[in-house]
Amino acid sequence: MAERVTDIGPPKYDKFLPPVIKDNYGKWKYHEILEPGVLMHVAESGAKIFSVRGGSGRLVTTDFIKDVCDLADKFCDGYLRFTSRNNVEFLLTDNSKIAGVKAGMKKLGIPIGATGHSVSNIVHTQGWVHCHTPAIDASGIVKAVMDDLFEYFGSHKLPAQVRIALACCLNMCGAVHCSDIAILGIHRTAPKVNHERLRHLCEIPTTIASCPTGAIRPHPDKNIKSVVINEPRCMYCGNCYTMCPALPVFDAEKGGVALLVGGKVSNSKTPPMFSKLAVPYLPNNPPLWPETVKAIRKILTKYAEGANKWERVGEWVERIGWEKFFEVCDIPFTFQHIDDYRWAYDTYRTSMHFKF
Amino acid sequence: MAVVEHGGKSFEVDEDGFLADLDGWGPEWVDYVKELEGISELKEDHWKVINMLQEYFKKNGIAPMVRILSKVTGFKLKYIYELFPSGPGKGACKMAGLPKPTGCV
Ligand code: SF4
Ligand code: SF4
Numbered sequence: 001m002a003e004r005v006t007d008i009g010p011p012k013y014d015k016f017l018p019p020v021i022k023d024n025y026g027k028w029k030y031h032e033i034l035e036p037g038v039l040m041h042v043a044e045s046g047a048k049i050f051s052v053r054g055g056s057g058r059l060v061t062t063d064f065i066k067d068v069c070d071l072a073d074k075f076c077d078g079y080l081r082f083t084s085r086n087n088v089e090f091l092l093t094d095n096s097k098i099a100g101v102k103a104g105m106k107k108l109g110i111p112i113g114a115t116g117h118s119v120s121n122i123v124h125t126q127g128w129v130h131c132h133t134p135a136i137d138a139s140g141i142v143k144a145v146m147d148d149l150f151e152y153f154g155s156h157k158l159p160a161q162v163r164i165a166l167a168c169c170l171n172m173c174g175a176v177h178c179s180d181i182a183i184l185g186i187h188r189t190a191p192k193v194n195h196e197r198l199r200h201l202c203e204i205p206t207t208i209a210s211c212p213t214g215a216i217r218p219h220p221d222k223n224i225k226s227v228v229i230n231e232p233r234c235m236y237c238g239n240c241y242t243m244c245p246a247l248p249v250f251d252a253e254k255g256g257v258a259l260l261v262g263g264k265v266s267n268s269k270t271p272p273m274f275s276k277l278a279v280p281y282l283p284n285n286p287p288l289w290p291e292t293v294k295a296i297r298k299i300l301t302k303y304a305e306g307a308n309k310w311e312r313v314g315e316w317v318e319r320i321g322w323e324k325f326f327e328v329c330d331i332p333f334t335f336q337h338i339d340d341y342r343w344a345y346d347t348y349r350t351s352m353h354f355k356f
Numbered sequence: 357m358a359v360v361e362h363g364g365k366s367f368e369v370d371e372d373g374f375l376a377d378l379d380g381w382g383p384e385w386v387d388y389v390k391e392l393e394g395i396s397e398l399k400e401d402h403w404k405v406i407n408m409l410q411e412y413f414k415k416n417g418i419a420p421m422v423r424i425l426s427k428v429t430g431f432k433l434k435y436i437y438e439l440f441p442s443g444p445g446k447g448a449c450k451m452a453g454l455p456k457p458t459g460c461v
Contacts, residue, residue: 001394001441171460200378201455203418243458 018079020049020093036154037112038098051089052101054110055121055146055153058086059129059139064108071104085121085163087114113154117161119300120153122146122183123175124166133242134168135185135255136284142166144288145183145296152300159307159316162300163264170237175265180313181296182260182275187236189254190229191247199225202244210243212341257282257292261299261325262314273314276322278329280336295331302328321355362388372446374456381453389451394441402439402451404429409452419445419454 014022024043031041039051056064068088072080076092083089088110090101105112114120122145125131127138145164152158165179169186176182198204207227208216215233219226229240229247238249259282263275278299282291299313306328307316317325326333339347357376359366363384368376373392375381386406390398408429412420422444426433433444440447445457 200376202458203455205417206458242460245458 016079016081018049018077018091018093020047021091023047024049033115033156036118036156037115039115040095048093048095050092050095050098052092052098052105052112053083053087053089053114054105054112055114056082056086056088056110057139057143058121058124067108068110071101071108074104075101083114083121085114085123087121111150111153116156117158118152118154118156119146119149119158119162119164122164122166123179125168125173127168127185131168133171133238133249135187135238135250136166136168136183136257137286138166138168140286141183141257141289141292144290144293148293148297149300158300158304160310160312162303162313164296170239171242176260176263177274178263178265178272179275180261180263181299182263183292183296184258184260185255186258186281187238187249187251187255188281189236189249189251190231190234191236191238191241191249193226193229194246194248195219195224195226198227198244198246201246207240207244207247210239212237212239216240252284256284257289259292259295259299262312262317264312264314269310270312270315270318275314277337278325279331280334299329323355360388370456372450372456374450375453378453378455385453386451393447393451395439399439401429401431401435405431405436405439405444405448406452409448409454413452413454419449419457 017025024045024047027044029042029044031039034040037053039053041049041051068080069078072078072090075097076090079091081089081091090105092098092101102112122142124138124142125134127134127136127140129137129139146153152162162181163175163179164181164183165175166183167174167176167185170184172184176184204218204225204227208218213233213235215230216227217230219228236249241247241249258277259279260275261278263273264270265272279295282289282295285291303313303316306320307313311319320328338344357368357370359368365382365384367380367385367388370376373389375385386398395402405425408425409419412424412428420428422433425431425436425444431439436444436448440451445461449457
């Protein structure tokens, strides 16, 4: 414990601000998107700051960090930042250096874009790289989807911005529950119970309480300190495995991808919305997840064709109606789409209004 | 699973050094973890926490919430950290031979 330093918090943010931001803090007049990936902010004083935004894999090496630092040293007096979608932004005051930054980014393989009505970076999670509860991978699927949608990253040709997010299990780390298109890892088999180890590894009451459907109860044999799962009640959320390592739920053959659509967080025009189930299951198919990639492209292109300017995916679907959405996107409507969890009643149609 | 030897006894442990077999607990285990935890001397207050955790676990099948641990022992969280530098979970529960804390820790 000697010489231990604690509770010092992060360094204060303003230590790393470019002088022009410090001088004009809270005094900005307007901004313009000069071209995909390049923004200009103009202050009341007339001062300007330019930012060049580029994609990153989020999971990066220290070499990558050093490379972007070198680039920032060369053109931006050492200033850069990361966005809330894990893009990297180079900040500079001299617009004659934008071309240099862009050339440098290209050389490093950093695509320029993610502004305006684009598909920006995918907010994603750990997947098979680091977590123990995933049903799908994160980085792999993200790479496959962004490769396919690359044309939308560095352009502004969509009706509005389309936020894509991925979570590798129902814990939904990140933003899948509130994104235009969400990729979610799901299981389709009940956890297996390791009766032998359970009592050493798990708190049984906590495990029972972790189940949203009440599918877990103590082992009927009083001499066996374990639990049993009522499989017809289990919907494979994997929550019990999070609490109890003796209940592994991953099944390589059965786990896979569910797609959700229509979420948003902003309050512009309409209130924020949760994303809703669009495709209940697509197979886990590494390394390129072609079924998932194809389904997302289909939804995105149908949205791009059908939506009005400024209309987010969720707003578009609500306007045309869900039955129409399933029809134009060619997605079979199944019983899995019908909510059956606790407050499901509010999601049923209590009206004569519908389209044939 | 790894096995550690201490004080003439052997303990089966997981990769985080928690007891893999709850029945294997004994005072020698406390002595072993004490060294790992950087606790120079076991005081009465250490034992008060360990005993409380064990009693609570025996009775309820779970580790107590931190608030309950504090309330029953009368020790504020800050003092619990002084006793067990890694905290009530990684430090005290490990020493008491409770299962490893789970969830998004
Ligand atoms: S979404 Fe689930 S599997 Fe993925 S990082 Fe979060 S907890 Fe782990
Ligand atoms: S997977 Fe989910 S629904 Fe199934 S038993 Fe575990 S907690 Fe309950």
